[in-house]
Amino acid sequence: MNKDSKDSIIKKLFEDKEVFASFINGVIYQGKKILSSHHLKEINLSTISDSFKERIRDIVQVYQTGDEIFALYHNESQSVVDFSMVFRMMEYQAELYLKKFKENHRHREKLPPIISVVFYTGKEEWKQYRSLYECVQLSKEIEPWISDYKLYVFGCAQNEIEFDNMDLNFFVWGLKYSY
Secondary structure, eight states: OOHHHHHHHHHHHHHSHHHHHHHHHHHTSTTOOOOOGGGEEEOOOTTSOHHHHHHOOSEEEEEEETTEEEEEEEEEEESSOOTTHHHHHHHHHHHHHHHHHHHTOOTTOOOOOEEEEEEEOOSSOOOSOOBHHHHSOOOTTTGGGSOOOBOOEEEGGGOOOOOSOHHHHHHHHHHHHHO
């Protein structure tokens, strides 16, 4: 299976709001049913820069009840370990925060948190950088002045989570045991 067809299958899988909610509940909330699929809505990326839209291939969902947005969840699939992933995810989150800021630029209004997870389908364990601090040469004197950015990676091959959505379980198990 080539990379593009695998990416399109993963994207199709996560377009299902029940699958998306099950994944976030399993990975972020340790299996607690915090997100409900009927409160998820795929985000409109039309106000994001064209260069960003070309690069973001995956799913961004908004968790919303009524007019109140609680969080944006971004799922990026990745089939190979990528040194630049920390920087890519930082950029994706910055673009999404800018989009929300431009939409709600009222004075002192707080933005919803954006939670991003890499859905890693590769065989090898992700042993590449998982934070900005790991990528940057820092002395102890300047470390407090540099913001760290953490990368959250869900590795299918190393997965021990049992999701409450059987389609997601079968897909992850299929990847895990196909290696």
